[in-house]
Amino acid sequence: MPTTNILARKLTRQDLRDAAEKYKNWGKWGPSDEIGTLNFTRPEDIVAAAQLVKKGKVISLALNFDQHGPQGAKSKYPALGRINPLHVMLRTGTDAYSGVLDQRGIRAADDMVVMPLQCGTQWDGLGHIFYENNMWNGYDCREVTSAGAQKCGIEKTKDKMVGRGVFLDVPRAFGKEALEDGYAITGADLDKTAAAQGVEVRRGDYVIVRTGQMETKLAAGSWDGYPGGDAPGFSFETLGWIQRKEIAALASDTWGCEVRPNESEPGINQPWHWITIPIMGLTMGEIFYVADLARDCAEDKVYEFMFVAPAIPITGAVGSPTNPLAIK
Numbered sequence: 001m002p003t004t005n006i007l008a009r010k011l012t013r014q015d016l017r018d019a020a021e022k023y024k025n026w027g028k029w030g031p032s033d034e035i036g037t038l039n040f041t042r043p044e045d046i047v048a049a050a051q052l053v054k055k056g057k058v059i060s061l062a063l064n065f066d067q068h069g070p071q072g073a074k075s076k077y078p079a080l081g082r083i084n085p086l087h088v089m090l091r092t093g094t095d096a097y098s099g100v101l102d103q104r105g106i107r108a109a110d111d112m113v114v115m116p117l118q119c120g121t122q123w124d125g126l127g128h129i130f131y132e133n134n135m136w137n138g139y140d141c142r143e144v145t146s147a148g149a150q151k152c153g154i155e156k157t158k159d160k161m162v163g164r165g166v167f168l169d170v171p172r173a174f175g176k177e178a179l180e181d182g183y184a185i186t187g188a189d190l191d192k193t194a195a196a197q198g199v200e201v202r203r204g205d206y207v208i209v210r211t212g213q214m215e216t217k218l219a220a221g222s223w224d225g226y227p228g229g230d231a232p233g234f235s236f237e238t239l240g241w242i243q244r245k246e247i248a249a250l251a252s253d254t255w256g257c258e259v260r261p262n263e264s265e266p267g268i269n270q271p272w273h274w275i276t277i278p279i280m281g282l283t284m285g286e287i288f289y290v291a292d293l294a295r296d297c298a299e300d301k302v303y304e305f306m307f308v309a310p311a312i313p314i315t316g317a318v319g320s321p322t323n324p325l326a327i328k
Contacts, residue, residue: 011236011264011271020131020279023239026138028281033137034156036126036281041163041204041248049164049306053327059296061208061251061288061309061324062121070223070255070287071119077228085115117154118319123161123249123311124284126152127318129270129277136281148316157283158313163248165307165326166201168193169210169294178212179232181225184259185209187241199303203246206307208324209234210290214253218291226255233259236272242282250276251285251324285309285324293326302328 029039063069069084089111096107118124126136127149133141136152143151171179173193179185190209194201201207211232217223231254242250250257258272268274276282297303309324 011262011268013268015236016131016268016271016274019236019239019275023243023275024279025281026136026279031137033281034126034152035160036136036283037246038157038160038248038283040246041160041206045163045204049162052164052304052306054302055328057296057328059293059326059328061290061293061326062322063287063289065113065115065120065321069120070217070226071116073223073225073227075225075228082116082119082227084119085113087111087113115321117314117317117321118286120321121287121289121324122285122319122321123154123157123309124273124277124286125149125154125157125311125318125320126277126281126283127154129273131274131278135278144318149318150316152318153315154311154317154320155313155315157311159310161206161249161283161307161309161311161322161324163204163206163307164202165206165208165305166194166199167197167208167210167290167293167297167303167305167326168199168201169197169297169303171210171212172294172298173197176212178216181213181230181232182259182261183211183232184235184263185211185233185238186235187238187244190238190241197297197303198301201245201247205245205247206249206251206309207245207247208285208288208290208293208307208326209250209252210294211253214287214289215291228255229260231255231260233257234272235259236263236275239272239275239280242276242280247282249283249285251288253288253290255287257284257286285322288324296328300328 306327311320
């Protein structure tokens with residue numbers, strides 16, 4: 001298993017133009033579609049996914065949303081305003097005990113949270129990334145205004161993100177604890193992992209991939225380098241794998257899913273994102289906590305499960321926090 005990127009040269013804008021033409025799904029589900037590859041999951045797939053529940057075990061794939069998240073850690077990449085959640089109490093037990101704010105005849109606590117929608121375990125919506133001047137399905141990028149996304153808002157997915165989940169533990173398949181930063185996961189790596197685990201990736205699946213990077217950061221007690229730093233992740237080459245498999249969505253335990261340093265020349269950041277989201281219509285999950293799922297799958301040798309991870313239907317949002325559940 002090599003430890004360097006597979007590309008012999010850096011991706012250029014011409015490479016991205018060629019990929020955009022090759023992998024474009026615009027119009028595949030009609031000119032008015034706003035949810036992209038989530039369409040691959042059909043009602044019968046959800047019924048079949050429910051049959052995978054055998055032991056009634058629910059495993060969360062979410063980090064807790066608090067001040068200990070990865071935002072604000074040292075990184076070569078600008079945070080662009082992303083911070084960890086700010087949790088503020090509006091009423092407390094101390095207020096109740098002292099009689100403060102008791103005018104309504106009930107003692108209670110209330111709170112609020114201020115947070116970027118993509119600061120922790122989250123979905124990238126289809127209004128998040130643009131290819132040049134367009135978003136998913138050819139919509140003008142100016143459809144995302146100061147009032148939010150007029151097209152492809154995350155609320156359009158509020159009855160989605162339910163179906164068959166497949167967990168691909170890539171480092172375990174290669175006898176490793178974690179993949180090295182900068183390792184570019186290929187389609188062949190994903191196929192080898194699935195074969196080693198005895199599981200098949202099928203149309204409409206929600207595929208969750210472990211690199212081990214998050215666990216490495218948690219064990220070290222520091223998120224430094226995690227948000228936007230070097231990381232193992234998907235190679236640009238996996239676009240073909242995604243297209244062939246017709247998956248509904250893809251998620252990983254890293255900050256940005258794709259390999260970093262990126263495989264592109266200067267001036268092109270996150271080239272895999274350029275194609276997956278606005279061109280293919282792929283909803284992707286980032287910062288998924290998969291350590292508990294990895295342990296359970298290694299113990300029972302079952303790498304498929306019912307997956308339930310709806311977005312919060314915030315009108316016009318281009319991303320959403322989520323608490324993904326693997327139900328076995």
